[in-house]
Amino acid sequence: MQQRTRTLTPVLSQLVTAAEERLRITGVVLKASRDTAPGGEFTVEDVRYRRTGKQGRDPGPAAVFITIADKQGPRFNAVRDEDNAFWLWAAIEVLRRTGVRIEELLELTHLSLRQYRSPTGEMIPLLQISPSKTDRERVIPATPELVAVLARILRRVKTAEEGKVPLVIRYDNHERIFGPPLPHLFQTEFQHRLQVISPPQIRKQLSRLAASAGMVDVDGTPLRFTPHDFRRIFATETVNGGLPIHIAAKLLGHLDLNTTQGYVAVYPQDVIHHYRSYIDQRRAGRPAEEYREPSDTEWNDFRDHFSLRKVALGTCERPYGTPCEHEHACVRCPMLRMDPAQLPRLVQIETNTNERLKEAHHMQWLGEVSALQEGLRHIADKKRQAERLQQLIDEPDGPTTLN
Structure with missing residues (x-):
């Protein structure tokens, strides 16, 4: 797992960029398709699309079917395509900035967003994580970047009429029970009804994104991300960035520090840093004349040595x-x-x-x-x-x- 973390961490930015680009493209395609009459064509990023359907037939706001004009491929729903791109982007951002489990991510509700006023009067946004694997609640301070992502999610799920997050019942695959109606953040309309996004949907979309981005290892092996990989990368980056490991354990919800230590990948630069410090200490005890600039005579002797090799x-x-x-x-x-x-x-x-x-x-x-x-x-x-x-x-x- 540590080797996997070391492999995926350098390409995380590539995955994030691919998710942002996909969200941008699908948004542009959706807007252009809505502005195009059924049967008409439009071009986005040098790709020509054709909106299917007939004049006078409105499939509703939940569906705008299009095809790629230059290919004989199946039609797809531009609304669903943009919706999948948004929720994949949102899942990646929240997972990598909090280190939460996939179940905890999908259990987030509007009630999970809290604020704390410090003694200095500063308002600190908090993300409250419901009890899951360890049956223990925890609170994560939200960074400004995470707050921006959560605000964008809220704008998307709030209804235009009431300005509230709709209440949705979520099915727990582990407990095999339906939960109470709650204002879940990761909800979307599917088959004409609102429902909470499932973990298999996130995993499948992650695999597709990594494949479309052409992410490969140094030997050409295709790379893939799972939701839990973001948790390991989060633990590694926070601890290697200087955060005490017992604080990282609290953020991750671990009851044992050894569990957190298993999540942290030790990078070669840590070994190099400590070894170079050791060498510097050894050099400090050596005679100073060993580190002086060589004289002209010494340079000539060095040059002549190699000429005398022949x-x-x-x-x-x-x-x-x-x-x-x-x-x-x-x-x-x-x-x-x-x-x-x-x-x-x-x-x-x-x-x-x-x-x-x-x-x-x-x-x-x-x-x-x-x-x-x-x-x-x-x-x-x-x-x-x-x-x-x-x-x-x-x-x-x-x-x-x-x-």
Whole structure:
């Protein structure tokens, strides 16, 4: 779950942008379709639509059917499309700004909006969450952004005649009972009657939005959001932002701090920050001359070291600042990286060594015999290395350069 939170958090803004854009487009399409007579066509964002139906027939304010003129697709209800876009946007905004559960979101009513007057006289808006999973009520201070979202929801659900939120009965899928009539915020008209939006509707719309937005992981795997993902992201962002974890537990309605800790994803930057602090502390105890600007002589030595790496048979890869420990016997040195182009030179050295070995055998220079035989063994190793590098270069699908 923590890995999932780390994956989804960076793309949350992409999902929010997609929801806002969908709400904007569906609103423009709905307005244009209402302004168009049945059978007429209109264009929005370079897409041509056709309003279906016949002149003189009014399906009512709950339905305006249109099709995409350039495609032979089914017709759809522009009113329902805009309504779904609005409630999906509202659900995302409330979920990500409060961390409430999906059941708690859909149980919000007009009575859930409260105000608290602080001792300084400041009015603080509050969101009262009804008892749900832990059977314990809690109150969440509402940010200005959340207040703006809730105000927009209220404007949408209030009736034009009385200016009140209609009372709706909600069916509880967990308790399997119908609740009392309440002014639920997440209510909409469906099949000619008002009803509270169900959790499966929110989940299905979230999946469709993520798919239409083209949200994928770094390996190309499609990403999807669930309502509970916003709760985990909310917990992670608040705690990593400096909010004490016991306060975050109160906001989330957790009875155990370990539960809240399980919701919080530890990001690599936390480890990097603490490790860099550790390095800074270690550096503070080191001599100051180690961190001074290098002199011209030191820069020249550094440059000359790399120019001295080039030898007849290839490149010497010994670490910077270290002397040659093999008295420049490059054939025997494991730090020599052979240049495949120098393979003929290596064969010539092998031929000369074999001639010297014959002479040493003839003269009974047994020490020289042993040294030359060891040299031939290293030459054979270097030949295999050069041939392997040359084979990599010659392969059609292999690397064209070797660093």
